[in-house]
Amino acid sequence: MGNPIPRKQINEHIVEIVSDSGEGAQKAGQTFGNISAKMGNGVWTVEIIPAEIKPPARSPAGASGIRIRVGSQYITNMGDAADIVVALNEQVLYSRIATHAYKKGTVILLESKWLTDPNPKIVEQYKTALQEFRDNGLIVHEIQMEKECLKYTPKPRLGKNMFVLGMICNIYDRDVKKAYHEIENTFIHKGVKVIELNQQLFQAGYDFAENNLEFHYNIPPWQTEDSKNKLIVTNGNQALGLGIMASGMDMVAMYPITPATSASHYLAEVYHTVGGFVHQAEDEIAAVGFAIGSSFAGKTACTITSGPGLALKTEFLALAVMAEIPLVVCLVQRGGPSTGLPTKVEQGDLLAALYGEPGDAPKIVIAAATIEECLHFVIMARKLAEAFRSPVILLTDANLATGVQPYPRPEAKAEWLASPIDQSNWDKDMPAYNWDEKTGLSARPIVGQVDGQYVLTGLAHTNRSKVAYDRESNQRGCEMRSRKLATLCSTLKPPKINGEAEGDLLVVGWGSTLGAIEEAISKLQAEGYRVSSIHLRFLSPLEPGLKAIFAKFTNVLTIEINYSDKADAPFITPDNRRYSQLATILRAQTLVDIDCWSNVHGQPMQPGLIYEELLSRLNQGAE
Amino acid sequence: MFGLKSDWSLDIKTRYFSLGDYAGGEARWCPGCGDHGILTVVQRICRDKQISPEKTVAVSGIGCSSRLPHYMGTYGFHGLHGRALPLACGIKSRRPELDIWVATGDGDCYSIGAGHWIHAVRYNMNMTVLVFDNSVYGLTKKQTSPTTPIGYKTNTHPEGAVLEAHNPLTTTLGIANVSFVAQTVDWNPNHLYATIKAAHDHKGFSLVNIIQRCPVFLPNFFQDYQDDPGKILLLTHEKGIPLEDKFARLFPNQKEHDPANMVDAYDIASAQNSLPIGLLYHNPAVPCYEDISSAGKDIGMEEKLAGIEKAFDQFAI
Incomplete structure (x- = not known):
């Protein structure tokens, strides 16, 4: 193949792959991100998701794909305008342009098969778009991707994403061996033939870019070989799943809801290896009820949801506050109100998390700021839930849920795990809510403890969990539950200031x-x-x-x-x-x-x- | 019958539970309410089967029925309106050794909790579910319930209930994985005891619809049935509810019904103007969800740590 091509060294680039949904753009982008992370680059990826499963082909609303930001430093967000975009049709680009994803000078590698489409309307659309893009300063390179793929497979639509992966891997000088390995892992269950075909398509794209494109870059790694060995790459929902396992959480009760569900998908695959169980409940209410029941019986439990699910869980969350039941709620926020923007990013559930319940329902609410924190905060949340005998809402969002980032690999620790449930005899004289006046904290009897029998109730109650409608009892219960938050606050440090203190x-x-x-x-x-x-x-x-x-x-x-x-x-x-x-x-x-x-x-x-x-x-x- | 084995040798138990061990606070139901009798029967069965109070949880939703946990000496969970079943299933899910009783009502189970009822039958977790079916909302003072007969006057329908009453028996029989459906009446303590005991003996989700009197809002509503047991259809079978002859004889109207026969069960349950009591359907072979949900509950710390490490490694680069 001749001499190595000259490469321009850059600090970072943002790449997008956009297509109709079902064309594998996300898989190609994730693989590119993984390869880059493995090479020691800082990486952040974010999916571009249409709201419908099968939107019309070649429509701006159907834009599906992925953005990958790769750099020589730690990358913490999706960045601004893209540098290079691979588009499998021209229409999907319109929606990206509308969200200001591109700038003058953004390079578009565009599938050009539409120019020769038998439908004259499509040809016309393509030509119009091309002119518009160029008029607006985008640099468009037309590439006959499908034609190139046809050399290897009669079904190029399914394999084109590997050709695209090959092209961008060549543009950014990615490690081909690592790419082959990733492709093998992706298709490991589909057999050698499928793996080989995809590797061929990858190679075709790689060679095409090598021979036909005039821009080639090098993004040096920021991680040394040594520290690289201690990184893991996950999205935020996988991180939640890992945190749930690492925290020793006994079970997760959930109901499918975007964008939270993929955490449960991940757990459903691996949770059994740590003895955990994912319960798919009949609805959001049952999911949190199931978790609360399990927690009442002493087993650590978690529910995972998003805004509309949180709304449905409200009454049970108030019960968990009122009756002081430990519970972790992972709330992966999406756009609201109502069904809102299921696949999009919003931080709109903060007030609902804090104040969603009728009556005074103080609870612990924490928010993860990074994908790594999604993992560690679950562990913290479980401990807080038990120590403070309280529900803990852990807020994340669609950005963290779908973003993929490398971060230090934790080591499993015994102290992260929930301790086995206490089945020793309970002191009969000790109330079920033996509130410490100063902290509001109390130990709780667990089913099975002799002499610990009490009836948990959502009604106002005394420290012995006896229903009480008198004015002092309700005042005292509210004070004790609120006091726990002040107690927790007294253990916290002021936030770290990024920059000068004035x-x-x-x-x-x-x-x-x-x-x-x-x-x-x-x-x-x-x-x-x-x-x-x-x-x-x-x-x-x-x-x-x-x-x-x-x-x-x-x-x-x-x-x-x-x-x-x-x-x-x-x-x-x-x-x-x-x-x-x-x-x-x-x-x-x-x-x-x-x-x-x-x-x-x-x-x-x-x-x-x-x-x-x-x-x-x-x-x-x-x- | 306790303390001595049949061969007259002493059976020394470290703990013996008397009725008092199952008694909680003083029951606050209205005088004449059928709930008192149900509570007594539940406590007697616990005593007779010597169930450890600390390994027993009485779970309920909201309503008159759902006060039951407060009157038990076991652990209790007085939950939310309609939500007793998800709580009970959650409790059982990872601690299958616990003995679970659910006290719910026609409003709590068949109306606001209807979704959970359907699915709890499907999960078929081992628990005894007692539906206190008095055909009215009592705690909130006489509103139409799903089992209020059409035309009956309530505070929400002063001209009479406008909809045909719901038939909880046929509905339950139609749910996948149904394993135990029985009906009894609160005013016949022998049949009540025998039915609830059979429900408790069954491994799986046993639903007992208990026709229960509300003397305040539906006074004399079941008086005809009380006065003339012939208006009740007693289901008999060797695999049914065991009732001593001297008690069974009081029911002139009897039908031998094999509880394995779903088609007959449905016919009996759907017959108009009939009040069948006994075991409508029983299938002891339905798998229980807790056998799935509790898998791995006893896994050791070493294995857990190894599993976590392996999970981290899957994402390592």
């Missing part, structure tokens, strides 16, 4: 926006702006010291992916403006006039957009 602007975030916010902040700090950020993991109780931190900044701004009124929208005044969800809580809790910047575009926050917003705010302040 300045012009402090950005406050929570959840999956961490990477994008910090990337934008770093850029601004490097440019000399006095801007810092904090990122909250504990939402209930709130992390301590916030008011003191806020006092050191001229302005405080939350950045969130949930709805807020724009300050200059019609009829909006400072008195009636509806703030984003974290801002609402922080304003109430700290009496600081905190502003918010948020949207409900259904997209992960992009560092470039945050940068521009903050830049304009900082410059406004300087005027």
Whole structure:
């Protein structure tokens, strides 16, 4: 094949593969991400998912695919505009352009078979689009991908994704051996013939790019060989599954709901190896009831859901609060309200998680900010649930659920596992809720403990779990349950400040926006702006010291992916403006006039957009 | 009958449970309410079978029926309206050794909890489910329940219930994996005892629909049946509910029914103007979900850690 082609060394690139659904774009992109991670690059991938299973072919709404951001540093988010895009038809690109996924100069490798399609309408569409794309500054290379694939298979639609994988692996100088190995793993259950055909298609794409494309890059690794050996690559839902196993959780009760379900898919495959069980309940309510029942009997239990499921579980969550039943709820947020945007990103369930139940229902609410935290926070959540005899809601979102990232491989620890249930005799004189006046904490009797018999009830009750309608009992029960949160808060450290402890602007975030916010902040700090950020993991109780931190900044701004009124929208005044969800809580809790910047575009926050917003705010302040 | 074996040697148990061990708080149901009799029978069966109170859980939803756990000396879970069954199934799922009783009602089970009822029958987990069917909402004061007869006046339907009453027996019989369906009446303690005991002896989900009097909101509603046992159809069979002849003789209207016969069971359950009591259907061979859900519950720590390590390795690069 002649001399090695010259390669331009770059720091990072964003690649997208978009197609109709069912063309394997996601598989190709994930494989590319895995190979890159294995080569020691920082990687973040995010799926582009149509809301329908089989949307019409060649429609903008049907855009399905994946974005892969690969770099020579740790990558924490999906980034801004793509650098190189492989598109299997031109129509799907329209929806990506509409979400500002591309910029002038983005290179499009476009399947060109539509130019010779027997349907003149398609030919016309293709030509029109091509002209539009070029007029808008996209650099389009037409490639006859299907024709190339036909040399190897009569069904090129199914294998084209491997050809695409080959092309991008060549463009970025990926390790071919690793690629062959990944393909083998992917098709291991389909036999040697299928593996070989896919490897052939990969090689065809690889060779095609080598011989026909004039741009080739090299993205050096950031991990050394040594540390590479200690990384794992997962998406956030797999991380939840791993955390559930590593926490010694006994069982998961769930009902299918996007985008949470894939955590249970993963567990259904492997949970038995650690003795766990996934129960698919008849509905969301039954799922949480089943988990609560299991937890009442002393077995650690978890339920996994998304917004609409949380709404249905409300009454049971209040029962878990009222009767102090340990329970972990993994809440993988999607866009709302109602059925909303099932496959899209939003952080819209914070207030529902905190305050969704009628009556006062204090509970622990934490939010993972990275895929790695999805794993470790489950372990923390289980321990908190038991120590504080309380439900714990762990918030993640569709961005973390579908994002894929390498992170340090943990080592399983015995102390992470739930301890065996206590079946020793209970002290007959000790009440079932032997509340410590100072902390609100109490030990709980487990079914099987002689003399521990009590009747758990959702009615107001005394410390002996006896139904009580008198004014003192209900007041006391509410106080004891609330006191647990103050107790937990007293053990927390103030959040770490990213940047200087004082300045012009402090950005406050929570959840999956961490990477994008910090990337934008770093850029601004490097440019000399006095801007810092904090990122909250504990939402209930709130992390301590916030008011003191806020006092050191001229302005405080939350950045969130949930709805807020724009300050200059019609009829909006400072008195009636509806703030984003974290801002609402922080304003109430700290009496600081905190502003918010948020949207409900259904997209992960992009560092470039945050940068521009903050830049304009900082410059406004300087005027 | 306790303390001595049949050969007159002493059977010394470390613990012997008397009725008092199964008694909780004082029952607060209305005087004359059929629930009192059901509670007594449940406590007697626990005593007669010497079930450890600490290994027993009485689970309930909301309603008059669902106060039962408070009156038991066992562990109890007084849950949410309609949700007793998911809780009971969850309790059983990883601790199959526990003895589970569920107290629910016609509103709790057949209306707000109807979805769970259908699926709990399918799971067929080993538990004794007593539906206190008094044909009315009692705790909330006389609203139409799913088993209120059409035309009967309630506070929500002052002109009379507008819909045909629901038939819980035919519905239960139609659910996949149904394994035990019986009906009895609260005012016949012998039949009540024998029926609930048979339900408890069955390994699987045993549903007992108990025709139960509400003297406050449906006074004399079942008086005809009480006055004339001939209006009741007693189901008899060697595999049915064992009832001593002296008690069975009180029922002039009897039918021999093989509880293995689903077609006949359905005919009996769906017959108009008939109140069958006895065992309608029994299939001891239906698999129990807890045999699946409890797999791996006793796995050791070493094996768990190895499993976790292996899972990490699957994602290692």
